[in-house]
Amino acid sequence: MDHCECFPGFGPPDDSLLQWQYVSDAFIALAYFSIPLELVYFVKKATFFPYRWVLVQFGAFIILCGLTHMINLWTFGVHSRSIAVIMTIAKGLTAIVSCATAVMLVHIIPDLLSVKVREMFLRNKAGELDRELGMMKTAQETGRHVRMLTHEIRSSLDRHTILRTTIGELARTLQLEECMLWMPQRSGADLQLTHQLHPPSSLVPITLAMNDPTVQDVMQSPGAIEISPTSTLSLAATANVYPVQWDGSSHSQNGFTKGPLTLTAQPQFGDAVAIRVPLLHMASFNDGEEGENQLFAIMVLMLPGNSARRWHQHELEIVEVVADQVAVALSHAAILEESLRACDQLQEQNASLDGARREAEKAIQAKNDFLAVMNHEMRTPMHAIIALSSLLQESELTPEQRSWTGTVLKSANLLATLINDVLDLSRLEDGSLELEAKDFNLHTVFKEVTNLVKPIASVKKLVVTNQIAADVPELVTGDDKRLMQTALNVVGNAVKFTKEGSISMTVCLERPELERDPNTPDFQPVNTTEYIYIRVQVKDTGRGVDPSTIPKLFNKFAQPDGTGGRSGGGTGLGLAICKRFVSLMDGHIWLESEGIGRGSVVTFVVKLGLPIAQVEAAATSAPPSLRNRTDFAGVRVLVTDDNSVNRMVTRGLLIRLGCDVTVVGSGRECLAAIAKPDQKYQVLLLDVLMPDMDGYEVATRIQERLSKNERPLMVALTANTDKRTREKCLKLGMDGVLLKPISLEKMRRCLNEILTTGSLSENKQ
Known part of the structure; x- marks a missing residue:
């Protein structure tokens, strides 16, 4: 068997191990070739990826690694020199790419770490946004509860309904165990428990001294504060939940000044908060002084004792907002109650005034009826006396008889004048007398006045003169009868209080340069094209008047004594009626005198209209x-x-x-x-x-x-x-x-x- 020249000295390989390596290298090569394909697919599909070139390097590295493992498939058996060369080249390329990738990772890792930091920052921001969103949802929920509470509270203007609604809605919204309200008493020294979620079974009032430490803490705090469930403000609620013992005596127990109670069991309420509720001071409606102490009620809210709940900030905010709304609603209710009370008082006063008015009208009507009857009954015999006296004067009489008849006629006329004065004064006082408005001859009125007093003046050997200015119009509009009565009263007084000398009457138009009454500087009459002011001045050389008595002369029934120089009989009604008539004619009357024995001057100014057309009297035709x-x-x-x-x-x-x-x-x-x-x-x-x-x-x-x-x-x-x-x-x-x-x-x-x-x-x- 031939051996590889590249690896001399190796022994024959184990067949089982070679098979496992062969299979492993095959799978490794398959995996190394499939991973780059997946990376290429990812890079192609990713819309944004800042490290594409890094993935390309990883792909090349993995392919080369896979290639070396693939080549290993041919090295398990006898291989040629060419395969060894290919293997060497592949491993060299793999080494180069691996080193380059390692070097690149040294530069990339800090960037990747910074990306991680940004990711953590973004995660923190996302968490904060989630918390803020939760707070917004909480605030929105709080606002919804507050709007609901506000709507319920302000749906009525009855004070007790407002307080009962507030306690019930707060207990339902915040899931309270107890909610109660302490209201200040009229004296301002004590607080009384007036409203509770669970009303007491006993009618004995429970009050708390204003100088209690817990009360002082609540009064000095503008917002809601947490208080101890065992404080005096909280213990009052236990009388409705836990057994109590009444001993029938009055003493101070746990800060309570009235309603002696002794708790036989300890309360188990949860955390409690209290807040002051400002009240509208009723002195504002009763002319109270500024700076009086502001009145406050105290609202106490208690959580259930069998839970681990604690008061949250948004719940305290709800309590504060509701307390403000309750203060506004109670102020409106107080205003309404005071308005209704004032309305009732006004109705009672109006009823009383209406009754007094009816009684006054009945009295006036009775007086008028009496005067009418007396007028008719007195004028009937006066008619006979004056008529028969005037007939006697036309008959043949001795001088003495004629004097007697004249005295009777003069006295009868004086009595008739007195009757007229009394009736005129009565109608002036009750407002039933109205001036007439018609055209009349002004010159004729003053001439008739002079003609009427001349017979009496001739008996006293007095000279009576009448001077009418040329610019005084003859035809004017007004009440000639009242004008004549005024002038006749003034001239008649002058004749009555003058023993010797003269009486002069001057009539002219009122002008700015003429002297006026210094006591009435506001009276400044001005003539126009529609009306004029006539000045009538009567001077006499009579007894004169003490200046200190002048203001009294225009009062009814004024009768100064003889030292004043005007004691000469009479009713004391003439000048009083003249003043009323002159006032009705938008004028003014006054008297001047330098003292007793120096005569006097009476001046009056009246307003008269100018007629549109000069209508001649029918008699002249x-x-x-x-x-x-x-x-x-x-x-x-x-x-x-x-x-x-x-x-x-x-x-x-x-x-x-x-x-x-x-x-x-x-x-x-x-x-x-x-x-x-x-x-x-x-x-x-x-x-x-x-x-x-x-x-x-x-x-x-x-x-x-x-x-x-x-x-x-x-x-x-x-x-x-x-x-x-x-x-x-x-x-x-x-x-x-x-x-x-x-x-x-x-x-x-x-x-x-x-x-x-x-x-x-x-x-x-």
Whole structure:
């Protein structure tokens, strides 16, 4: 047998070992050739791999290794020199590639290690992201619970409902064993257990002193803090779970100031937290002082004792958020409760005020009814006195009798003025008096005032002058009757309190340069194209006024003594009524005097409108011969009055004026007299207040039976001075209203106007 020249000296090989090596080399070669194929497939399929060339080196290394093992398959037997050369070349290439791969791995391993570090970093980041995601989920869950709790808590504005809902929802959400609320008492020195998850079976109140250490710790902490389950705040809950013993005495036990209890078993609750809940101070609604101590309630929450649960941060956050929401809800509930309480108080006050208003209205109505009755009853005899006195003055009398008659007439007129003043003041005070607005001749008003006081002034030998500025318009709009009454009161006072000398009345337009009352600097009237301010100034040389008494003179019933210089009788109502009238006319009145014996000056300024069209009085259109008629011979007048004295007096006035007079005592007699075809009356004087059938019904029936041209001119006789009576009469178709008492001159003017114009102007009331 030939031996290989390459390996001389080797013994013959073992056949079994050669077979196993042969098989092993075959499988090794197969594996070495299949692994590069797999690496090539991986490199081809991988979209991103930074070490492709390294895999190529590993592939070449493995192929060469496989090639050497494959060549070994031919070396187990006798082989030639060529096979040995091939084997040597293959092993040399394998050695070169193996060394190159080893060298490359020295440079690659640090990069691979850095990749590992980055991988670990990425894993850590992924873990942190997972934790953050968990925290976000926890926060989201917390927010969901808080929203649910907030919705439940704020769904009611009842304080007890809010607290019961809070305790129940917190216990359900956080799976609590106990939840309770301590509320401050009114004194602020104690806390009382008011709400619990498990209400107590006993009605004995449990309170805790505010100076308790645990309470102080909770009060000083803005957030939720953990407290011991055996603290005084927590022990109160054990009375509902564990047996207690009541000894009936009052003492301090574990910090409790009331509700003496002794625990017969130890509590087994878990961890507990407490948080203060700010409350709205009720002093805010009761004008409380700023800086009062803020009130807080305390909420205590306890976990079950049979578990290993601990309080987590997100649970504490839930408790703090819920406590804030409870504080807001309780504040709203307190506001609502206080609002409802204030509303109830207002309703009670309104009911009381409404009752007082009704009583006042009844009193005012009773007063007005009394004044109306007294007015009517007093004016009825006054009508007889003034009418008969005026008739007596027209007859032949001795000088002494004429003086007596004049005194009676003057006293009667003074009494009538007093009656008017009392009624005007009453209507001014209750607000029922309203000014009239109509066009009138302003110059005529002041001339009539002068004419009315001149007879009295002539008796005292006083000189009365009236000066009206040229720029004062004649025709203005306003209440001429109230203006005349004001001017007449002022001038009448001047005449009354002046023994000798003169009284002058000056009327002019109000101008900025004129002097005004220094006590009222805010009164600055300005004339416009629509209205003007009239200044009326009355000077007298009378007794004068003590300056210290001037403010009192415009009060009602003011009667200064003689040292003030204005003691001269009177009711003390004149200037008070003047002040009210002037105020209604948007004006001002004041009095000036340098002292006793130096006279006085009364000035008043009133606002009057300017008429749009200059309307002439209806009387001026009548023929001059009819304007000042004094003889009414042939004028047929029917007088209807149920009072026999009034019938006699009115008949005497009309006969004295020359009228043909018929008198009847009832409304039915009046209708019967008018229905007679042979009796044609020109004027009907009709009393409005009569029994059986009053003047209103008589006027209505006359209107129904006769046309305006067929019926007589109807003039209502009344003692009622209110505006409603006049309006009712005119509404029923009457031609005028004549107010009692009636003097001879007043009856003459009435007949003159009614026969001339067909109606009476308003100032004939």
